[in-house]
Amino acid sequence: MHPSLLQDAGCPKEIPHNEKLLSLKYESLDYDNSENQLFLEEERRMSFLGFKCLEISRWVICGLIGFLTGLIACCIDIAVENLAGVKYFVVKQNIEKFTEVGGLSISLILWAVLNAAFVMVGAVIVAFFEPGAAGSGIPQIKCYLNGVKIPRVVRLKTLVVKVCGVICSVAGGLAVGKEGPMIHSGAVVAAGVSQGRSTSLKKDFKIFEYFRRDTEKRDFVSAGAAAGVSAAFGAPVGGVLFSLEEGASFWNQMLTWRIFFASMISTFTLNFFLSIYNKKPGDLSSPGLINFGRFESDVSSVAYNLYEIPLFIVMGAAGKNPLLFLDFSTLLLVNHGAILKCVCVCVLRYVHQPCLQVMEAMLVAAVTATVSFAMIYFSNDCQPLGPDQSEDYPLQLFCADGEYNSMATAFFNTPERSVRSLFHNPPGSYNPLTLSLFTLTYFFLACWTYGLTVSAGVFIPSLLIGAAWGRLFGILLASITPDGSVSIWADPGKYALIGAAAQLGGIVRMTLSLTVIMVEATGNVTYGLPIMLVLLTAKIVGDYFVEGLYDIHIKLQSVPFLHLEAPATSHWLTAREVMSAPVTCFNRIEKVGTIVDVLSNTSTNHNGFPVVVPVAVCGLILRSQLIVLLKHKVFVELARSRLTQRKLQLKDFRDAYPRFPPIQSIHISQDERECMMDLTEFMNPTPYTVPQETSLPRVFKLFRALGLRHLVVVDSENRVVGLVTRKDLARYHLGKHGLEEMQLAQT
Amino acid sequence: MHPSLLQDAGCPKEIPHNEKLLSLKYESLDYDNSENQLFLEEERRMSFLGFKCLEISRWVICGLIGFLTGLIACCIDIAVENLAGVKYFVVKQNIEKFTEVGGLSISLILWAVLNAAFVMVGAVIVAFFEPGAAGSGIPQIKCYLNGVKIPRVVRLKTLVVKVCGVICSVAGGLAVGKEGPMIHSGAVVAAGVSQGRSTSLKKDFKIFEYFRRDTEKRDFVSAGAAAGVSAAFGAPVGGVLFSLEEGASFWNQMLTWRIFFASMISTFTLNFFLSIYNKKPGDLSSPGLINFGRFESDVSSVAYNLYEIPLFIVMGAAGKNPLLFLDFSTLLLVNHGAILKCVCVCVLRYVHQPCLQVMEAMLVAAVTATVSFAMIYFSNDCQPLGPDQSEDYPLQLFCADGEYNSMATAFFNTPERSVRSLFHNPPGSYNPLTLSLFTLTYFFLACWTYGLTVSAGVFIPSLLIGAAWGRLFGILLASITPDGSVSIWADPGKYALIGAAAQLGGIVRMTLSLTVIMVEATGNVTYGLPIMLVLLTAKIVGDYFVEGLYDIHIKLQSVPFLHLEAPATSHWLTAREVMSAPVTCFNRIEKVGTIVDVLSNTSTNHNGFPVVVPVAVCGLILRSQLIVLLKHKVFVELARSRLTQRKLQLKDFRDAYPRFPPIQSIHISQDERECMMDLTEFMNPTPYTVPQETSLPRVFKLFRALGLRHLVVVDSENRVVGLVTRKDLARYHLGKHGLEEMQLAQT
Incomplete structure (x- = not known):
């Protein structure tokens, strides 16, 4: 995303991008109506019925935005599932074939080539056709909602490239998620639908002409972004809050209702079509692209375990375990932030030619496959195959019959599935060494991947890394506590959830909306307080060291981004x-x-x-x-x-x-x-x-x-x-x- | 509430309260800081650290607000449970004693006297000590958050009277709820805590002096109101949205986070103390005063049933059942509104002496007991006693051994429990006649009760009425559909939920926040879309006929309430x-x-x-x-x-x-x-x-x-x-x- 923006801004490459600079190249959106005589005459001519019709059109547009966003999410999901399914199936067959006869290097090459091929397609369309579609697009949408005009960000072409690109990069096994790009996609859909025309297709439907101004368009784009969040995480309320947190300055109630409506329609469209696709029509239990699965609080031990955490955080005067745990999280995320920053800067500065960008993406894809393969190959963590066959592609490899390679559940899987298994697999499914190795490897892969010129999100890798070390922490906690209280720490899945929240919160630094998104994705309000406290701590400690990832991005682009309030000590200035x-x-x-x-x-x-x-x-x-x-x-x-x-x-x-x-x-x-x-x-x-x-x-x-x-x-x-x-x-x-x-x- | 406000406003009683009047007696709050030299000097003197400390104090205050609000909710709940428990136990014993020997009129008298006694206490303190504590207090809080200064609304005395009053009126068996007053209580707590002093107690703690101005106080009061909602319904996000919907015009992100923090703390404090009280420490599964219980969507038939509803509403071109159902709901609520309006006006105009007010309240309490008793007495709807003994006070009365009187589950119970049984009791627990009679009776009781000078809320009666006719509708729907599709309509509990939402939405006319509150109270996001659609329909159709209850109140008081936007056709005016x-x-x-x-x-x-x-x-x-x-x-x-x-x-x-x-x-x-x-x-x-x-x-x-x-x-x-x-x-x-x-x- 960065290189493209830079190119758009037409900056000479030799000029260093100083964070202390503010670019004059960016224009603002006009959120204030120009109430000139023409406008007033039109408004005065309009009857009460006319205003009603406008209001109804706004609702219809929001419904459409939600519907189309849900549909796009559905297409992405089905495409990724199928492509990744085929890939894993072929590789699994191949591995099984060569495990006995030897020559697993052929499997490795097959895997790497498949990955690189998918990623190549994704990188080519992004690098050559629409560089604006790189990355998750969330920083751009943040800027747009803040009132900064980012060139080409809400074009139809961007949407098409973004959707195809994200399918390829996720299917290509990169350490990326498909959730972030949904937010950008929703925003583009909104900008398109609300204008009743497409300049790219040179088609004007002659409808919604009243909405052809920045004020109205920006309102619809916030609805689109919310619909995107809603489809990605099955979190309609979270989507609304995301839009409000990022975009709205003036609380407009009717607008908020419409945003909520778009979010609701979006998540239900996705859910509805997915349920049909999964041959379970009407089963509305998985409303998002990612679903954390249900954390049941019926078991008393679980709830008990839970209330320990906020109590410990609140009361924790001395450096008790939970605090230590938070510190750990913070340390990790700060490093992560710093590393990401370096990576960003490097990539921004040195890789500019589209060809090089494509080759770098393919290299990362191949390396990801190689590293994963090596990890699986050298791991000897065998787990018995459960009766419910919860693993989609259990790899036996060198394990005994009836067992599977535990490292493979983390690496040989789509990241969404890995997150879910880290949350929900019973205690003992992973051994600590596997988890530590996985965390480290995946962390560095994710960092490298992040700077690539592919369309991809950072939510899922963050969640996955966080879940891995969270679970690791849970296991360690259980092993060091005296036997009497073992039952309290029995379920490492809870720690995986908290770890995931901490990691994600440390990277994106959202608080309110992320809490609600996490709560809605887990489907259990009981986890609200601990998640909120963890996210707050992550934000406070993180902000002390380095800004959030999106803010780093925005600063590196020298975008004149208006924060929520003027700096506290600025009363000196007039x-x-x-x-x-x-x-x-x-x-x-x-x-x-x-x-x-x-x-x-x-x-x-x-x-x-x-x-x-x-x-x-x-x-x-x-x-x-x-x-x-x-x-x-x-x-x-x-x-x-x-x-x-x-x-x-x-x-x-x-x-x-x-x-x-x-x-x-x-x-x-x-x-x-x-x-x-x-x-x-x-x-x-x-x-x-x-x-x-x-x-x-x-x-x-x-x-x-x-x-x-x-x-x-x-x-x-x-x-x-x-x-x-x-x-x-x-x-x-x-x-x-x-x-x-x-x-x-x-x- | 009304009479008191009127008296405060000092209006002569003979002047008719015309809705077309706007009183000049109300002052506004200063939400805009007066940035005079003194203020600027202070701000300029303050270091960055000083601002940090202020920010931390704000968080501490919000935490305190949440904690105290949760604690108050807990006290109310425990007090009501115990008082009502004793009452129902005594009456049940008495009824059982006299069922065989005859002379049930003695039981009736006992019940009526007990009710009247409780209500008398509640009415006396409200009428004689603090008339501002009457009603739910939500209209007053709405006005306050809107920026209108309502006299005495955030005083300590009001809080004390409100809390005691609501305990008495709920324990006295009136058709009222204890949820609405929680919002007012939270607001008073916030106004008190944030000022660091109590003028009533003449105590100044010399802290939080910086917050002694309208801007800051109003921010804290929104947090208090949110904490109140959160404690009442176990809905922290719903609380935040309630505050934003009613109060905020300018979206202030830090404020929203603090509001959310207060809400979270409030619901978890309540839950924590209640779990200790219920001897299940750490069981955080019932975070609010009212809990709708979990609607499970695991059963496939349930989810299927569900998706029919939005589909029908969206697609419903002809007057299909769901639309008819909505019309029905609307009709009812409109009537309800109109009747309530009459009642309001009557009560406002004619009952002014505190003595008369107390006597009227006692009369209603006695009538409620009598009517309930009559309904139970003449009902012959006997149901077999379930093995799980879900009824708290099963009345056998004239039923056979091992059976209980079904009408008594609705009438001989706290309203919260009745709502829950209407939602969750298995199909067949109620027969249609019982439900129709109950709906009608309770409806008129609730209307009469609403105008009384007692501290009480309207949420629960609305939910109860809605749940009753919703369930009735579900049963009728099941009985008229051909046998083949009976399973689709099998669970009338779902209809009870939708009916409750429609009724409540039609009365209070909140949309976004109420949807979230209902979703959080049911603990299932799957119901989001149908609830939202029902609430929207209720609002649109309802607004066509008559304004919402709270708005009627506000209008009757001639409060200069600023709506969200200027009227659409007002561009003529400059x-x-x-x-x-x-x-x-x-x-x-x-x-x-x-x-x-x-x-x-x-x-x-x-x-x-x-x-x-x-x-x-x-x-x-x-x-x-x-x-x-x-x-x-x-x-x-x-x-x-x-x-x-x-x-x-x-x-x-x-x-x-x-x-x-x-x-x-x-x-x-x-x-x-x-x-x-x-x-x-x-x-x-x-x-x-x-x-x-x-x-x-x-x-x-x-x-x-x-x-x-x-x-x-x-x-x-x-x-x-x-x-x-x-x-x-x-x-x-x-x-x-x-x-x-x-x-x-x-x-």
């Missing part, structure tokens, strides 16, 4: 210090030549211009609006001469949305440059303004609560003195040494 | 039409006499005053700030003469919070009236302003997103032309005939 000045203003009736010159000036590249009369601010007009006006030649002189000229309507702005042409493509003759343009009708006559003395936190709150793009700073006589935009606020952040200011850069 | 004008302004340096005169003017009673220099707005000062300034005599002349005078600090404002003295209690001599006051340091120098042309939806959005109390309207030269306050916005609402405007009244 709007006067923060704003950009001087500001390019227009008069209410302005010469066309002036406007064209200002818009053509590439060195400033402003997007919003206050309109003044004579000096007091009386409006705000956007670059995109001016472009449309120039394109339609809405000049005062022409209007006088051609009385029959059609009046510009909101529809003309909507048709041009979202890909407004650049100013260079609009031809303005020398005569036309002398004409005048009347902006009164098109400017937003009531932009939000603040006095210059307003403190940064106050500016920040207003800006974020209303999703602004431009905030005009005025003096006591209402004269424009400056303009606050996203980058002016994103610049300030809390570093190790108090408030720090990032540099702005054109890169 | 700030110029909406604002109050002319505005009383002060100069930056103002004569004390002028200020005192303005503040003493009871006919205007303004709370915020723009400060101007000479005509342009340069700040905003609040009545409460002026009062403190006058009290401390911060006059320019005095400062000059007494150089050693202590400078006024933020602490002086905090100490006076929240009960600022009235202006009448501050003595200003004639000489002092001639002094001048410099407001520069104390006014908010950067109030939010809007131009006069701003449309109402835009004003509304700004106002609600930032939780404002005063919004200054200015002209193009920044001169004050008007002030928008809560009542100016709450006035406009969408009626049957488009946009309607409510009248403002002093009552």
Whole structure:
């Protein structure tokens, strides 16, 4: 994902990507409606029934978003199941054939070649067709919901490549998951469906035209992202909270209901079609792509075991086991973060050619197969085959008849299945050595894999690593406690769950939404408190050392990301210090030549211009609006001469949305440059303004609560003195040494 | 609750409470910080560590809120269980004694007297000591979270009376629940704990002084309300969503996490102590006051049954059974609403004397016992006593040995238990006649009970009524379908659940939070979609006829309640039409006499005053700030003469919070009236302003997103032309005939 973004941003490769830089290349979304006369006229013309119809369309669109997202998730799941099934079946046959006669190296080569082949397909489409589809796409969606326009992120092509790519990389046995990309997929579906047209396919259905503006589109994209989470984890409420946590600043209740509706439809669509596919129609017990299985709390020992954990964490004054356990988790995740950061930086800097990217991906696939094979080969942890045959591809290898190789359940399996077996297999299914080896190997594989140019998520590898060391910890705990209390620690599956939560929380640093996602995926609210405490601890301790993975990503891209609140110690700063000045203003009736010159000036590249009369601010007009006006030649002189000229309507702005042409493509003759343009009708006559003395936190709150793009700073006589935009606020952040200011850069 | 509020508002009883009126008596909370110099100085003095400590205190307070709320819930539960247990035991003994010898009228009298006695205690404390504790308190909390100051709503005394009152009314066998009052209790706990002092007990712990302002207090109260929901239903996520749905306008992520933390702690505290009380320490399977029990989806027939419902609703083109079912539900709830409305109005108008209120409550208690007894007596629905003895007080009465009276399971039981048996008892436990009679009787009892001056909630009666007719519907459905498909409709418990959801949703009209609460209380996410669809339908159809119960309440009180968005068709209106004008302004340096005169003017009673220099707005000062300034005599002349005078600090404002003295209690001599006051340091120098042309939806959005109390309207030269306050916005609402405007009244 990174290389692509970098390329999109057109940055020269030699410039080092400093985290202290903030790129000026990113545009913001307009979450604030431009309430100009055209808009007000349209709203005033609309009857109450008209508003009802709009509301109903919004619900229908959300239903569609949920349905399509669920369907995509279903397709991905079935495709991965089948491809991986075929692969494992072939390799298993081959291994069984060669175990007796010797020559297992042929099996190894077969496995590696199969993996590399799948991954090659996935890497080729990503690297050559749509580099924006690499990675999970979650950082991009976070940025989009935050209000930053990321190029090509919600295109149809991105969706197709993403879906095919994730199928290939998961089937190719990489240490990746298919859950993260679902969030991106849902967002693309939402952006497409809500606009009623596809610019890629050049097809306009002439519906939902009202929703062709950033405000509405962003609302639908949050619903799409929620639907994606919901389909991935079977967690509709978790999806809603994810969207709110990442995107929403203003709590809009109707929107939240629609998001919830989309999430519900999505998880039930997935579940419904999967149940049909699995020949158990109507069995709605597995609502997500990953399902943790049910942790039953009926057995009293289990519940008892459970309440020990929060009690220990809360009461744990001395360094008792649970705390030690948390420290361990933290240590691991911090290292993980640091390593990931190194990997990110390396990959970002040195692997740029698509061919090299494809070859690297294939290499990783082959190495994954080799390492897995070696681990299985040299492991001698044999377990008796259970009567319920819970393993899908039990490998006997060198084990006695009726036994299977325990290492193979972890490596020779899709990661989702491995997670589930770590959670639920009875005590004793794994020996500690197997688990330690698995944790270490998989950890390094996951780190390496993460930087690849393939479409893949990081949720499942994190869960798997966490589950492995969590289970290991549970087993060790049971072995060191005196025999009398063994029953308390009897079930290492619980520790696997807590470990998985800690690891995932340490990497992605979500708290509220992740807690709910985990609770919904386990289907048991009893685990809520321990999971929440673990996630909180992971976040607090983790944040002390290094930021979360997605935030590292966003920082490396120098995206002007607005956090939730202004830095605590920023009351020193006022709007006067923060704003950009001087500001390019227009008069209410302005010469066309002036406007064209200002818009053509590439060195400033402003997007919003206050309109003044004579000096007091009386409006705000956007670059995109001016472009449309120039394109339609809405000049005062022409209007006088051609009385029959059609009046510009909101529809003309909507048709041009979202890909407004650049100013260079609009031809303005020398005569036309002398004409005048009347902006009164098109400017937003009531932009939000603040006095210059307003403190940064106050500016920040207003800006974020209303999703602004431009905030005009005025003096006591209402004269424009400056303009606050996203980058002016994103610049300030809390570093190790108090408030720090990032540099702005054109890169 | 109503009478008390009315009395608080001091309205003459003869004035009819018109829903089209908006009272001017209610004040708003200041959710926007007044960022004056004192505040900024304090913030700037504070180090990063200081902010960290504040943040930690906030978490500690939320933990405390959760813990105390859980503890209160636990006390209520144990008290009710014991009192009701003793009552039912005594009555059962008595009935068994007199069933054979005749003279069951003595049992009836015993039952009625016991009921009336309990209820009397509950009604007396509410009517005579703290009328604000009547009802569930949810409308008041809704108003508080919305930003309206309701007198006495978060006092310690209210809490004590509320808790004792609810114990008495539930133990007294009224058709009420103990869940609603938990929300109010949580809110009071939060308001108390977060301030670090109790004005009732005259005790100041000198901690948490920073939180003594409306902004912080309201944040904690939302956490308290969430903790209350969480304890009541074992639904921590539902609690968070309830608080967000009712209160939050600005999505503050840290706040949401803290709310979630409080909710989690609350439900686990309750669960933990209850598990100890029930001699099963560590069994965390019943996290709420009411627990719906687990609906298992393992049985394939159950899940199948389930997916029929959403499918039918979605696909149901013709008036198929499920739609009919929804219509039925709607019809019922609409009637319910209308009847409740009548009852509310009646009770509000005619029963005002506390003595009469107590007597009415006792009468209802006696009638409830009598009706219940009659229903049980005349019922001949005998069911065999199950081997698992699931009934707590099986009444044999006239049934054969080994059988029990089925009507008694519904009537001779706490409502929570009745709900659970309706959900889970095997098919055939109830016959349709029993259920119809029960539904009707309980419905009218619940309506009558609702208007009483006792502390009680409406959740459980609604659930019970809904469960009863839902189950009835399920039974009828099974009996009319052809035999071949009987198995599909086999389990009427599912219909009971859906019926309960529909009934409750129709009465309280919550959607998102109620869905999550129901899902968490059933512990099964599979029911999410049908519950959500039912709740949505109930809301849409219900809103068409009459508003939700809580909204009716709020309207009857003429509270200026701000809804989520401005009415859709209000783009016609601009700030110029909406604002109050002319505005009383002060100069930056103002004569004390002028200020005192303005503040003493009871006919205007303004709370915020723009400060101007000479005509342009340069700040905003609040009545409460002026009062403190006058009290401390911060006059320019005095400062000059007494150089050693202590400078006024933020602490002086905090100490006076929240009960600022009235202006009448501050003595200003004639000489002092001639002094001048410099407001520069104390006014908010950067109030939010809007131009006069701003449309109402835009004003509304700004106002609600930032939780404002005063919004200054200015002209193009920044001169004050008007002030928008809560009542100016709450006035406009969408009626049957488009946009309607409510009248403002002093009552």
